[in-house]
Amino acid sequence: MNKLTSRIDKERLLLGIAAPLLAVVAALVVTALVILSTGKDPFAAFSDMVTYGSASDSQVYILNKATTYYLAGVAVAIGFRMNLFNIGVDGQYRLAAFIAAVLGGALTLPGFIAIPLIILCAMGVGALWAAIAGILKVTRGVSEVIATIMLNSIATAVIGYFLQPERLGELQQGGTLVSTKPLPEGSWFFTVDAGPAGTVWGFIVVAVIVGLAYWFVLGRTRFGFDLRTVGQSESAASASGVSVKRMVATSMLISGAVAGLIGMPTLLNDSHQFDNSFPVGIGFTGIAIALLGRNHPVGIALGALLWGYLERTTNHLEMQGYDKEILGVIQGVIVLCVVIAYEVVRRYGLMRQQHRVGAELAAQAAAPAQAPAAASTENQEVAK
Amino acid sequence: MHALCGENGAGKSTLMKILYGMQKPDEGTITVDGAQVSFHNPADAIACGIGMVHQHFMLADNLTVLENVVLGAEKLYGIGAKARKKINEISDAYGLNVRPDALVEQLGVADRQRVEILKVLYRGARTLILDEPTAVLVPQEVDALFDNLRELKSEGLTVIFISHKLGEVLHVADEITVIRRGTTVGNADPKTTTTKQLAELMVGSELPSPETRESTVTDVPMLTVKGLRVAETGVTPVPKESPKDAYGHEGAQVGRLLLDDVDFTIHKGEVLGIAGVEGNGQTELIEVLMGMTTPDAGVITLDGADITKAPVRRRREGGIGYIPEDRHRHGLLLESPLWENRVLGHVTERPNSKGGLIDIKAARADTERIVREYDVRTPGIDVTAASLSGGNQQKLIVGREMSHHPKLLIAAHPTRGVDVGAQAQIWDQIREARRDGLAVLLISADLDELIGLSDTLRVMFRGRLVADADPATITPEELGSAMTGAATGHLEAPTDPEHAKDAAR
Structure with a gap:
């Protein structure tokens, strides 16, 4: 044809x-x-970036970073497809990771039960935190941008309050670092040993599943069609029988749930505890990556990889005397x-x-x- | 006064955009007053004395007439007394009857149009372009507009007039240019041409008529509406005794009834036409029937089932088809391919989905069927809806709604902005479905369409159904006067004032 x-x-x-x-x-x-x-000399810098970035240990680093970034990109993209600007991904994932870390530290169950519980807990917390903004928008017409920005600050304060020795935190051996109780080794997520290059975080598998689910739900299901319809034209959506309010609330929940996953690669594969050195600001990185990837599952993956690559290689540039x-x-x-x-x-x-x-x-x-x-x-x- | 006629997509709007500097021509020249000019933006056109009155008014509702007129032209006469004097001068000179201090939101459609004309004259225009100026007016207002235009003409101004309504064109123009597919196909002299000849020139075929021949009305009610009432939306009605809450709302507006005790029944095979000047509750009526707004009072029954509280989707599944008034806002996803637009609104129904999944293959196949059967002119079903012309978009919508065999079709301005050929097709489809027992609620500003297609006519004015008429005997003029609230009750061909009063009580 x-x-x-x-x-x-x-x-x-x-x-x-x-x-x-x-x-x-x-x-x-x-x-x-x-x-x-x-x-x-910019060309020397670029060539350094290329050679350093293609080293095998860099590739492992980039993959691990990209796993986190990909989840962040998808979380933001779900909102974008709905015309919702979920700036609160940042607060959602930090709070989710913190509470999941507390739960994980307290659990003494075998890994195959504990790990799903930790992940579900993180998704639930992320969803709930996002739901606050969603409900405010639906019932009171509060802009989700404003609500989520404020919720980010509140999340920081909440974590700061509870992450103290006599509350949910504990003092580490050195006595300088406060963290949650570390996860027992049984609750660690699997890693793939890549020899001298390091280990690839197993959570990349979950990221891929999330990407596939994102693609399938949006492109192939009635729910996804409704969601895209609302994103394109709210008036057409409501005339065609989509409850816009319910859709806003639902997609905020889903976006928050995926945001809850962002901290998981770090928690389950790397740090195994939540402390003040836990990465911050990934929610904002997610906005950039979702934009770069055009909200497309493959595009977001490329964006996430590019972001990881840039981070890795410019770090190295700093050592070469360039400005960071x-x-x-x-x-x-x-x-x-x-x-x-x-x-x-x-x-x-x-x-x-x-x-x-x-x-x-x-x-x-x-x-x-x-x-x-x-x-x-x-x-x-x-x-x- | 020069009239420009042509089918939709013939290039009228493009031509006007070029004349007004909104678009640049690839080739060719424009000559104003003997001097060749080229426009880069509307400001250039205005400087050459060309003014445009758009079909959709470009006025700020919450400003006064004076403020609207001087907006953007502050340099000419300032914003104070001098500007007011100039406005009054123009208004008197051309009989426009404009009050500079009235708020635009309080003006009717015809008054707003006069403000638009004044705005253009204020900027020193010598050539006026009017884009379908009569589309929103009732016959009496159209006559008043033409009087204004004649006034302008006698003062030596040039008027370019775009219209679909051939009768008007013949009535008012001194010269007619017909364009088709982007080229001039002929000029006509209004004194010697008939509507029929003009239409044939436009489409190269015969003028379709919306007339319904045989009646198919049954006595089985399909849609019954009782005591429907809707108060002003947007703000929740605030009780008067709490002035604190009412702060920030426009007190007088709160709780104004948009629909006031609306009752009607549409039977199987019946077309109920609702006439009325836009903004008298038609939009609200549609929204309530579709379930987009919840009525404050009243009962809606579809085919024996009470659907007053049913959500939009259930109503659609239950057999309501909807041809929206504004297809871009309510009927299409402009940036989505045609097949996704075919799914829109019927996502839960076959062949679009199975279980919770979209059946892309079946939906695409059915889109191709619609494109074929409803003669949607498109190179394929993967192009975006935005790339089709208005008429073809409308045909797709009609095809989509008819494909689900509705029991009730809500058709709001089904042929607005649709060319003559497509118009006839859409009318045929409505008539055909009506024979099979479809009930139709037809809302239209085109009085000929209403009279020709309806089995029963009702007139809506300020949220109430104030008059009814028999389409077999009523004339557009009588209908027009009822639309302005001048006549109520049952309208008879030779208007009997006693009877009208009786019916209205």
């Missing part, structure tokens, strides 16, 4: 790739200029460029398609004037 349809699809794909590529290239150019302005702020510059510019490039490419694509359809129809309309019989078969072909 239809050379035209396939052509449009191919073109859509091309346009889809064009935007992030454009953004990354623009970011590299800007970064090069910044490095140049500090009086150093380079990382911030590259990431910031990428996000800015991505937002601009997507909008430009989207508008261009839509316009192009309209022109194309118009031209095709004009050609079709002109045909029957000369040869009605031929045109009708052609029409049928198009219809197929």
